[in-house]
Amino acid sequence: MKCRVCREPAVIALRRHNANFCSDHFLRYCRQQVDRVIDDYDMFAPGERLLVAVSGGKDSLAVWDILRELGYAADGLYVGLGIDDYSDVSLSFVTDFVSRHGLELTIVDLADSYGFDVPSAAEATGRVPCSACGLSKRHVFDKAAVDGGYDAVVTGHNLDDEAAVLYGNVMRWQVDYLGRQRPLLEARDGFPRKAKPLVRLTERETAAYCVLRGIDYQVEECPMAIGNKHLGFKEALNLLEDRSPGSKAEFYFGYLKRVVDRFTDFEDRGSLGTCPSCGSPTDAETCAFCRLVSRTAGHSQPVAFTTRNEATVRQH
Amino acid sequence: MKVLLRNPSREIEIPGPMSVTKLLRKLDLNRESVLVIGSGTLIPADSMLADDAEIEIRPVISGG
Numbered sequence: 001m002k003c004r005v006c007r008e009p010a011v012i013a014l015r016r017h018n019a020n021f022c023s024d025h026f027l028r029y030c031r032q033q034v035d036r037v038i039d040d041y042d043m044f045a046p047g048e049r050l051l052v053a054v055s056g057g058k059d060s061l062a063v064w065d066i067l068r069e070l071g072y073a074a075d076g077l078y079v080g081l082g083i084d085d086y087s088d089v090s091l092s093f094v095t096d097f098v099s100r101h102g103l104e105l106t107i108v109d110l111a112d113s114y115g116f117d118v119p120s121a122a123e124a125t126g127r128v129p130c131s132a133c134g135l136s137k138r139h140v141f142d143k144a145a146v147d148g149g150y151d152a153v154v155t156g157h158n159l160d161d162e163a164a165v166l167y168g169n170v171m172r173w174q175v176d177y178l179g180r181q182r183p184l185l186e187a188r189d190g191f192p193r194k195a196k197p198l199v200r201l202t203e204r205e206t207a208a209y210c211v212l213r214g215i216d217y218q219v220e221e222c223p224m225a226i227g228n229k230h231l232g233f234k235e236a237l238n239l240l241e242d243r244s245p246g247s248k249a250e251f252y253f254g255y256l257k258r259v260v261d262r263f264t265d266f267e268d269r270g271s272l273g274t275c276p277s278c279g280s281p282t283d284a285e286t287c288a289f290c291r292l293v294s295r296t297a298g299h300s301q302p303v304a305f306t307t308r309n310e311a312t313v314r315q316h
Numbered sequence: 317m318k319v320l321l322r323n324p325s326r327e328i329e330i331p332g333p334m335s336v337t338k339l340l341r342k343l344d345l346n347r348e349s350v351l352v353i354g355s356g357t358l359i360p361a362d363s364m365l366a367d368d369a370e371i372e373i374r375p376v377i378s379g380g
Contacts, residue, residue, distance in 0.1 A: 010360055222378075
């Protein structure tokens with residue numbers, strides 16, 4: 001198996017591109033794919049400050065590394081979710097990366113800052129943990145970006161993530177969600193700009209990027225996410241991908257090219273007020289996150305982080 | 317060969333030599349959902365794995 005570019009021995013085959021790459025040319029391919037997304041969607045202007053939502057997993061560390069390699073000024077934000085040892089280990093991968101590259105990281109710990117963690121929120125609300133987790137992370141990312149004067153929040157959503165969400169939204173015909181499933185959401189009504197520069201890379205490619213770059217990341221699955229619907233959608237799409245390479249990309253990019261604009265009118269663009277508790281934009285009297293905080297009062301469990309680089313980490 | 321599997325982490329022994337493609341088929345793993353790693357780098361699908369090889373088969377799907 002030879003590299004498509006240099007004919008040296010290849011380390012990875014990308015069947016969807018009918019191409020094999022050596023390590024150097026695969027890393028260059030990944031950077032080119034990210035650069036292309038940034039360019040196609042005018043995601044960032046030169047000199048803008050970016051805030052990367054980083055979890056310790058392959059995607060967020062890969063996007064932070066690639067943005068750095070491409071010359072963007074990007075800081076990190078980690079949200080302590082309080083999911084037993086899983087959160088401690090995840091944070092250690094983030095702080096190792098930060099130390100290695102001399103980056104700036106802010107940590108917001110849910111238990112310290114808001115008095116609950118994800119397991120206790122799931123118990124208090126009676127809903128799946130991923131629901132409270134997603135709501136909390138979105139709130140913390142948005143608030144940190146606005147308060148910190150960042151120009152955009154960057155997330156590590158990859159092609160598999162986006163194809164799986166699209167599949168789920170189509171299965172349930174969630175037309176209001178379909179209208180806003182784009183790689184770039186502009187800032188509006190007090191929400192920061194949100195960008196997903198990894199959408200041209202599959203999960204297998206971001207994992208391969210980390211291996212070849214020597215980036216250690218949290219390989220184990222979140223114990224709260226095991227068996228969730230999102231994972232099931234990804235497995236189903238990978239069965240199709242195995243039989244017909246390129247299916248996920250055709251599904252997602254075909255949607256962006258030919259369909260998404262048809263759903264714009266379904267987006268809920270009602271006027272937003274301000275949450276009296278936290279000041280965030282909301283379409284309700286109190287925002288969903290503050291309602292979650294209120295419901296979880298008294299359910300918090302103490303969380304102790306043991307791995308932290310105090311020189312580069314700000315605790316909020 | 318020694319094969320490290322994840323989620324949860326565990327090690328199994330498989331007799332070699334065997335190609336990566338055949339190993340994944342034997343373990344009923346989708347090649348789109350895993351990477352095969354040895355000595356800190358990727359092992360391509362057409363490689364032959366020796367009987368004394370030590371490899372990791374790393375899942376790449378995450379549910380967050």
